[in-house]
Amino acid sequence: MSGIVACYRRTGEPIESTLLERLCERQRHRGPDGDGRWCDGHVGLGQQLLETTPESRYAALPTVDGDLALTADVRLDNRDELIATLELAGDPSRMPDGRLLLEAYREWGADCPSRLLGAFAFVVWDRDRGQLYCARDHVGVKPLYYYADEAWVVIASELPTLFELPALESVPDRRWIGNYLAGQLTDERATGYQRGGRLPPAHTLTVTETGSTRRRYWSVEDIDPLPPVSDDRYRRRFRDLFEDAVADRLRHQQRVGSLLSGGIDSSSIASVATQLRTDRNEPALPTFSAIFEDVPSCDEREFVEAVTAAGRFEPHYVRGDGFGPLADIDTVLEGFGRPFYPSLFMLVPRLYARASTAGVRAVLHGYGGDQVMGSDVRGYFRGLARRGNLLTLGRELRSYRRRYPWLSWTDVIWRDVLTSLVPEPLRRVYHARYDADRYLEQTIASIDQSFARRIDLDERLERARVRRPPDSQRALRQRALTRGEPTFNLELNDAAAAAVGVEPRYPYFDKRIVEFALALPPGETVVDGLDRTIVRDGLAGILPRAIRERDDKTEFSRNVVYGATRYDREYIDRTLFRDRPSIAPYVDLAGLEDAFENLRTGRASAGDARNLSMATTLERWHRDESS
Structure with missing residues (x-):
């Protein structure tokens, strides 16, 4: 770096x-x-x-x-x-x-x-x-x-x-x-x-x-599709490319480590990295994981330890429930220079800092797995419906329903499949009749509606809602890679890592992996309602069975609420409510006050915590820039 x-x-x-x-x-x-x-x-x-x-x-x-x-x-x-x-x-x-x-x-x-x-x-x-x-x-x-x-x-x-x-x-x-x-x-x-x-x-x-x-x-739109070959050949090709991508990111001057959450993305990187280092007779790979003793529903130690038990690792842990979403906003804003989403990023600065104190200069990161190799399973269903592959669609829907029995069968079929077939002009008519004036209610933070209309935000949200969703895995990946979120998050990670003297590296964002994923034919990453099958099967023998068979993701919102309530309440109060905030023209202050009352009385939802942490970050930045 x-x-x-x-x-x-x-x-x-x-x-x-x-x-x-x-x-x-x-x-x-x-x-x-x-x-x-x-x-x-x-x-x-x-x-x-x-x-x-x-x-x-x-x-x-x-x-x-x-x-x-x-x-x-x-x-x-x-x-x-x-x-x-x-x-x-x-x-x-x-x-x-x-x-x-x-x-x-x-x-x-x-x-x-x-x-x-x-x-x-x-x-x-x-x-x-x-x-x-x-x-x-x-x-x-x-x-x-x-x-x-x-x-x-x-x-x-x-x-x-x-x-x-x-x-x-x-x-x-x-x-x-x-x-x-x-x-x-x-x-x-x-x-x-x-x-x-x-x-x-x-x-x-x-x-x-x-x-x-x-x-x-x-451009992601210029990638030619791969010729049809057997599933095994696709999997072998992925494994070869992925091992190369990880190996290239193990090149280091001092120590290199890996973030390890227990999810399939970080686990696949750490598992391949330690095998490569073992083959070279190099020392154990340092890993950095968050644990949650006070919020056990967020704790993934079971999966982290399944990985570390299978290879030569040097595990390090950070208490993810020992601070709030706003703990590091001053440091991050200093380098990033604009507001970010603290509830989504709260763990990362502490993990980078722990890596730095362990003498690590380069950190492997699982970010990119969702965008590159992950699949919106329901998007795959939409593609099958549009192409008329009804037998395959029926089989995949049944497998998906068995895997996630709490989901409403009618919601999956109607909302996630059939509505996507409606032409855009008819979607526009429907939304104009039933969703008119409701788009501003769907923002992720309290926003002043008159301000939103002055900047045409309501119209832009309406256009986004009416637009027909992608109906192929290729189109979904193209959108995921170009909609702005990866660029924002990569810049955010760079600023947080630079503050403590480490360099993040992302094997899943390797150009060879990206082009391979975009070129795959439909169905290579979803089988029986389970996504990332090409990763799970391609890394068989390297990735522990507990990770390969995992079909869920941990929801960290409870820890966000816990951290905001226990650690950030005073800071939020002092920043937003002691004096009129500089962001008052942009936000719904009454909505923020309601959210803070919920936080104060122990009734806060994840939305309340997210709303307050975003508004506090925005105020912290805006006040300094406007002074």
């Missing part, structure tokens, strides 16, 4: 050294192992280094060679291929990824990102072309924020760094605030501020004195 900074003065005037120093200082926590700056008149680059690969100790900060200068946050997984193709001389073990990246740009120019495999965000100053060239990896593991006007261009790894530029004011974006309260953060460019942006995943940005051009270099 690194922190990167670039500053470009389009007017041709020289960059002040104090400005570049201020930008780099704002991200100093990202570079405990070194930092450097480079300036050439009206262009300046900065880089902070966290050594996480064996070659990173040889990195130049930044990398400069002739007419090219580069700053990069990068981990390349196809190093051997690049070194051979580019015919690079020298000892590969002393060749940092930044050097490979610079040579790849020199050889292929703007086509360089499509030749890369790994996680990267980088900026190249190309003096001969008179341009800044920027790129972000295929799924957005590495963040890249930027601001551009007629005089200045500033680029950074963290959003708050941009606002060290005196000309840029941090004015909150009301439309973004409404989307946040509605749970609709789908715009991969928006930041929460009126000015400043994010480079979306799989995009490049080229900046010159007179303009800028953004270009997509890879």
Whole structure:
């Protein structure tokens, strides 16, 4: 992991050294192992280094060679291929990824990102072309924020760094605030501020004195389907790709560890990782798990221990019920620079911190399994119905019903299958008659309805509700990967991890795994109403039986309510209710007061806790930015 900074003065005037120093200082926590700056008149680059690969100790900060200068946050997984193709001389073990990246740009120019495999965000100053060239990896593991006007261009790894530029004011974006309260953060460019942006995943940005051009270099919609082969061949292919993806992320300078929840995604990663390390005669793999002694319904130790008992592990535990959803908001906001969803993210900062204290620099993370290999089983049913595969649909529905007997049979058939067949114009008529004026009641937090209408949030929610849902596993995965949620969460994880000096790595977001999943034919990941079958069967013999046969997910909402009630109540009261909050124009204060009364009297629901934690986070951010 690194922190990167670039500053470009389009007017041709020289960059002040104090400005570049201020930008780099704002991200100093990202570079405990070194930092450097480079300036050439009206262009300046900065880089902070966290050594996480064996070659990173040889990195130049930044990398400069002739007419090219580069700053990069990068981990390349196809190093051997690049070194051979580019015919690079020298000892590969002393060749940092930044050097490979610079040579790849020199050889292929703007086509360089499509030749890369790994996680990267980088900026190249190309003096001969008179341009800044920027790129972000295929799924957005590495963040890249930027601001551009007629005089200045500033680029950074963290959003708050941009606002060290005196000309840029941090004015909150009301439309973004409404989307946040509605749970609709789908715009991969928006930041929460009126000015400043994010480079979306799989995009490049080229900046010159007179303009800028953004270009997509890879798309989930361009993946060709795989040819039909046997189920066993698909499973073997998944296993080979997955082992490669995990192996590439085990490359490390110090220690590498793994988050382990007991779910199939983190368990599959940890199980494969420890087998690979055992084959190499490497030490036990450190794992980091949350336990819940006070909220036993959330405790997954049974599944965590099924994994750790099957291999060479060094288990570490964090009490997930020892703090509330708001425990780490100040630290996270400091690096992330905008509100997030504390009830969904409360465990992760503590797990990263525990990894850091254990001497771990790189942490394997199961995020991405849902988006890439998971299946909305009911979406699969919709696809079967639309294609007229009624025999298969009937068999899968019966298996699904046996597996989840508490579900209403009529609800599954009617709501999840048949209604999806209704053409969109008829869906619009139905919703106009029966759901009119109800869309704002379905936001995930209390929102002032007049504010929501002023920013057209009601109309956007209506369009989303009326739109026909995806009816194939391929379409579901495409939507899951492009609707904005993964980008937001990857950036959030990056900020939280950087604060404690660790780098998160995501095997399921490996480009090879993503393309394989998108290319699979229907039915390869759902069998007998059970999803992820290709993972369960492909990793037979590695993944413990208790995990392979698991068909549920733990619901952590009880711990959210417990933590908010026991640990956060005073903080919420002080932030939202002692004085009129700055977010009063955006939220339904009466609804928040009702939720807080429920929290105070021990009657809070998960929705109450989520509502209050979101409003408190929003107020904590908005008050600082508006002052």
